[in-house]
Amino acid sequence: MRLKSLQLYTEDPAEEFAVSGHRACQGCAEILALRLALKVFGKDTILCMATGCMEIISTPLPTTAWTLPWIHVAFENAASVASGVEAGIKILMDKGKIAKKDIHVVAIAGDGGTSDIGLQALSGALERGHKFTYICVDNEAYMNTGIQRSSSTPYGAMTTTSPPGKKSIGQATWKKNMPEIVAAHNVPYVATACPSYPFDLFAKVKKAKMVQGPSYLHVLSVCPTGWRIPSNQAIEYGKLAVRTGMFPLYEIEDGICRVTYSPEPLRPVTEYLKGQGRYRHLTEESTSLIQERITSEWEQLKYRCTVK
């Protein structure tokens, strides 16, 4: 990491809030995404985390990998726990029971804890306008329980509950568009990010932190274990996801959409799919179906956004 450049975004670039000793798999981009994001959020942050990989790898009693105040309550409620924390510290400050200070509340959940079971709690918290940032660390399946499909699992991917077989292609539905669902709540800031593009991630975290209301970051977090790739390839696959248009980087600020990094000309999706064990079974036919869909989604996004 170029610490000098990181200085732009953080108070102390050397400070770590997700510290060593956690039990994440080698090459896990999910913990990397959080480690980087927390550097920008800084020390006056309270974390509310859903059940999932990040909780399990970081807090086996009596240890913890978090140097920030951190709370986990359950799987589906990171957003509502954050609502309570935010309301709690605010009223205590208003009453002068704790000193006034700019404390940022961050809710963190996986794609399952966000796009499936936690969607209602998230929607409620967004609608109520709490000042908090919600980070969805999207590794495209329920990894903590052993690689089951979520509504964020991409079409064609193999998981243990969407196995390919004679009558199945694997995941038979297309990835749920979570950022758009959040954007439909008219929250001030929504962005996608990926730790393979750390400075784009920093810039977005910084914006999310400044927002006087809810902000949402959807972070593609490559999971070597679940994607069946070598553990030294996480950064590479994150890049490929962006460069093929599988995971475009964009932000929606006060309703204005902007692609933050244009990978045009897009690389063929096969470059991304090949090499991942979860797509090994795909035929040429299904690969071209994916290509068509990704190309058209990219065109739609460009139409909606100004490309900068």
Add this chain to the structure above:
Amino acid sequence: MKVLKGIEVSIAAADAAKLARVEVIAAYPITPQTHIVEHLAELVANGELDASYINVESEHSAMSACCGSSAAGARTFTSTSSQGMELMHEILFIASAMRLPIVMAAVNRALSAPLSIWGDHGDVMASRDTGWIMLFCENGQEVVDSTILAFRIAEDRRVLLPVMVNLDGFSLSHVIEPIDFPTQKEVDEFLPAYDPLYTLHPDKPVTMGAYGMPEIYTEAKYAQETALVNSKVVIKEVLAEYGKKFGRNYNIVESYNTENADVVFVALGAIGENIKTAIDTLKEQGKEAGLVSLRLFRPFPVDEVASALGNKKRVVVIERVMPAGAPNGPLFQELSAVALARGFKGELTNYIVGLGGRDVLPQDFEAVFEEISSGNPAIPHDGKNFRVIGVRA
């Protein structure tokens, strides 16, 4: 002289929460609890209560947000009933295991299906092992007093557990009763500001809600159980202090006319008042029946119940919940366990009454008394170990 205020009990419960100076309320409406959360919303909207009111989108989130605000160090209140309590169910366990001193008014109501908005104890009995301290109230005055003292109990450093104040739906929540409200000054003296042990704050970061490997889970649960069982001592202390200060003395187990009675009813909640009326009528006829009413249900007051029953010959357990395939209703099972553990020799009989808001009158209990006294109560209906009052063929 004290001036009593005629007021709907739900509204009184909300006013009691206000007197307790709650700081965060996260709640979701469900009949028959609605008036409590509506009145609290009004109090906050009018600036009469300086609290944050979170209009959550479900009870699951209500309890989750309560966990968050309580962990942040704010005095936290909510209220629910029936399906709402079941939707909270998952988080009820977590609130208690995380030792968060939330107070909840549980306006007891039947569970679906069939959908019923009316009162019984289906909801609370399904939640009885969630690790919460559970108080039951017979009347509106108890609801007000319990709501205030619940915070004292919950926030005591020796306890740090959530407390559920149970009141029967409609038959208690919606009646207008004369209530003696303590003044704000009196409540402030009795209930100091919440001084949490640990909070979520960047100046002193802590990790809350970590996960426990098999090496530690048993010990964690044992510690929680110990805290819950030991809370009884604190509950007694707080009740005694409340009695001294406000002149209303409560015991965790109350006995009514039990001295000379061979037949003793055991019950929870507002139904106790109907039973007392029956007892009074019987007494006029020269017949002696008594009531043992449990104000505290969790932790279960084993010794107090055993000594209240003493050497009574016949004990009639009255419950407002269907046993659901169990040999008996939950309260009966607890009493059987107490009898086993403490050597109680009397005969226990189980009656199920008032399900889904069905009226139960004092006359019904007079009839139960006659049935029991006539000596044939051991014969259950339809091969069951319990009898259901008023069930039609």
